[in-house]
Amino acid sequence: MSATAAAASSAAGSTPAASFPTASPPPPTGDLHVTLIVIGKVTHDTARVLIEVLEGGSVTCHLTKVKSRVRTRKGNAPDPTVVQDEAAVLRAAEVVQSPHSIDSEVVSVTQDLLPGRPRIFKFEGLEQNARYALSFDNLAHAQPASSFVTMIKNWKVGGDYPPMHFAAISCNMVSVSADLKNGQTDLWQDLADRIGRGEVDYILHMGDQVYADEPRSNTHTAPIVSAFAPDSHAEHGEGLTHLEARDQLVFKKCTILIQKSGAKTPEEFIKLHPQIEELYRQIYRETWSHPPTAKALANCPSLSIYDDHDFVDNWGTLAIHHDKDSAEYSVGLCARQVYYEYQAALHRDFELEKVPEIVDDHHFHVFGETGVIFTESRGAQSFRYETDKDVPFLGVRQWADLEAAMAEDGLFKDVKHLVLVCPCPVVYLPHTLNAFMEPMVEDAQGHWAAKPFIAEQTRMLNLCLAWQEGRDAAEYFKNTEPAEKELSYLEPVQERGAYRTSYPSLAGGPVKNAKTGTMEATPLKTDRRVTLLGGDVHVGGHTRIFKHGHLVLEQLVSSAMANHLLPTFAFKIASMIQNAYTKLEDGWEFNHQPFTRVRNYGLVDASSPSEGTKCSVTTHIIFAD
Numbered sequence: 001m002s003a004t005a006a007a008a009s010s011a012a013g014s015t016p017a018a019s020f021p022t023a024s025p026p027p028p029t030g031d032l033h034v035t036l037i038v039i040g041k042v043t044h045d046t047a048r049v050l051i052e053v054l055e056g057g058s059v060t061c062h063l064t065k066v067k068s069r070v071r072t073r074k075g076n077a078p079d080p081t082v083v084q085d086e087a088a089v090l091r092a093a094e095v096v097q098s099p100h101s102i103d104s105e106v107v108s109v110t111q112d113l114l115p116g117r118p119r120i121f122k123f124e125g126l127e128q129n130a131r132y133a134l135s136f137d138n139l140a141h142a143q144p145a146s147s148f149v150t151m152i153k154n155w156k157v158g159g160d161y162p163p164m165h166f167a168a169i170s171c172n173m174v175s176v177s178a179d180l181k182n183g184q185t186d187l188w189q190d191l192a193d194r195i196g197r198g199e200v201d202y203i204l205h206m207g208d209q210v211y212a213d214e215p216r217s218n219t220h221t222a223p224i225v226s227a228f229a230p231d232s233h234a235e236h237g238e239g240l241t242h243l244e245a246r247d248q249l250v251f252k253k254c255t256i257l258i259q260k261s262g263a264k265t266p267e268e269f270i271k272l273h274p275q276i277e278e279l280y281r282q283i284y285r286e287t288w289s290h291p292p293t294a295k296a297l298a299n300c301p302s303l304s305i306y307d308d309h310d311f312v313d314n315w316g317t318l319a320i321h322h323d324k325d326s327a328e329y330s331v332g333l334c335a336r337q338v339y340y341e342y343q344a345a346l347h348r349d350f351e352l353e354k355v356p357e358i359v360d361d362h363h364f365h366v367f368g369e370t371g372v373i374f375t376e377s378r379g380a381q382s383f384r385y386e387t388d389k390d391v392p393f394l395g396v397r398q399w400a401d402l403e404a405a406m407a408e409d410g411l412f413k414d415v416k417h418l419v420l421v422c423p424c425p426v427v428y429l430p431h432t433l434n435a436f437m438e439p440m441v442e443d444a445q446g447h448w449a450a451k452p453f454i455a456e457q458t459r460m461l462n463l464c465l466a467w468q469e470g471r472d473a474a475e476y477f478k479n480t481e482p483a484e485k486e487l488s489y490l491e492p493v494q495e496r497g498a499y500r501t502s503y504p505s506l507a508g509g510p511v512k513n514a515k516t517g518t519m520e521a522t523p524l525k526t527d528r529r530v531t532l533l534g535g536d537v538h539v540g541g542h543t544r545i546f547k548h549g550h551l552v553l554e555q556l557v558s559s560a561m562a563n564h565l566l567p568t569f570a571f572k573i574a575s576m577i578q579n580a581y582t583k584l585e586d587g588w589e590f591n592h593q594p595f596t597r598v599r600n601y602g603l604v605d606a607s608s609p610s611e612g613t614k615c616s617v618t619t620h621i622i623f624a625d
Contacts, residue, residue, distance in 0.1 A: 040346030155368030158608030170535020171560030207307025425534030
């Protein structure tokens with residue numbers, strides 16, 4: 001097959017799929033220092049790769065096919081073609097120099113990069129289920145060895161097809177990873193190792209990919225990319241020096257910058273946007289250049305959505321966050337602009353100068369019979385407040401797009417497993433407890449259970465049930481009795497320096513006829529399943545969700561990948577009362593399995609039904625203290 005490649009025309013783009021090499025970088029071939037390599041969206045025949053360099057200049061990216069039919073019907077066995085050492089990278093480079101000497105396919109794209117500005121390299125016409133290794137011309141600085149595997153065309157859930165594996169990540173504060181002591185497990189390294197073993201097909205970043213409100217100290221070391229912002233990160237702009245002992249709250253720095261400038265109006269604020277945007281870019285460079293993080297991002301496709309800390313803690317909660325005349329709103333615009341450069345670019349094309357006009361930060365994806373939805377709940381309360389204040393959690397446009405995509409003839413009509421990503425879990429605290437906490441805990445004001453958003457919580461649960469089981473499902477479950485099932489808790493298992501807790505899906509199956517008392521198969525669309533994913537709340541665990549007593553939906557909560565732990569006392573109190581009263585509106589209720597408060601991330605995989613017709617989904621929490 002003759003592959004073709006297309007270069008992105010802007011600093012924007014979609015996301016690729018990847019697999020990770022653990023290895024030595026290729027030798028220098030030029031003068032440019034690479035700061036970031038991130039694999040964006042990857043389909044069965046396309047890929048997007050984000051590259052950023054320090055100085056700027058012309059860069060050629062080569063994709064070399066090193067193996068076909070990577071995934072097997074028996075699952076993802078260890079793949080010997082993972083680029084794990086310098087020799088493998090050099091082999092790929094040799095193929096580029098002499099493409100006819102080895103039976104491999106090479107696709108190359110050349111682009112001119114600006115200093116410190118991420119750019120998307122787009123590739124088309126790739127072979128499905130094949131591993132491609134990346135190599136570059138004109139890069140001098142060491143970068144992680146990089147490769148990825150394309151998806152399978154028309155990837156089925158179950159049958160002869162291998163499972164599709166997702167990692168779910170939230171709340172990534174780089175200083176926590178940097179401060180880990182000897183003997184502590186870096187979960188980014190754990191994830192990178194799993195990618196290298198072929199155990200992860202996609203990373204789903206559920207929010208708080210970076211922290212714009214993270215305090216820093218002079219015990220941290222600045223990476224070489226700190227030269228982009230010398231006065232705020234590294235003395236004299238030199239890499240590998242100690243950070244200055246000063247406040248590193250980026251959002252605060254930006255508002256102080258505006259205050260000291262004397263700017264009073266949005267027109268005057270705009271003149272400071274280049275400086276503000278650069279401060280936000282630096283957060284991405286530092287966070288994503290943490291070596292294990294860089295390794296994972298350079299070898300597995302990523303999709304992401306923002307949450308509050310990508311702007312500032314509790315973004316959207318305060319009135320100044322939607323006041324277009326405020327300095328805070330202007331800083332938020334800059335943070336969103338930079339989010340588009342580094343995160344949205346992984347999955348979509350756009351014109352940088354038109355980002356303020358974009359109203360659909362949410363995004364949907366289909367990979368054969370698997371669908372992925374990324375919702376966001378901060379834009380409606382800030383950037384789109386004037387149009388969305390009547391439905392303030394998701395907003396008018398997002399609800400319209402969701403309901404259209406989940407309609408009978410919508411985008412997900414052929415999907416069997418639908419993964420719904422919500423930065424905040426759809427179900428977390430009971431309404432009464434959340435209402436009690438709201439005056440004291442600002443975070444509680446941004447959850448689905450907050451009083452202004454309860455109607456949207458109910459609407460989301462009903463929408464998921466209707467897509468999964470049919471439009472008459474709610475009434476059907478109301479007139480039947482739930483089957484008795486053993487809802488057991490599985491003890492954690494130690495695994496390579498971390499711990500794994502796994503939960504098999506139990507929703508679905510037969511119900512008891514309320515009139516006859518006999519068990520019968522539900523006449524609903526039983527070959528579909530929804531898995532809810534959420535982060536944000538700094539606990540990890542599993543939630544079972546019931547409609548009129550029937551177990552119908554399940555949720556995985558995973559956070560924080562790297563952040564400070566919840567206080568022990570507060571966690572114990574929350575654990576005791578989280579299931580004390582769990583009834584929601586419209587016949588909904590929930591039950592949390594025991595949560596963990598230590599650092600964690602999630603894994604999700606779907607396979608053939610173990611019984612009945614719904615696919616079997618297993619969700620896992622990988623955690624380490």
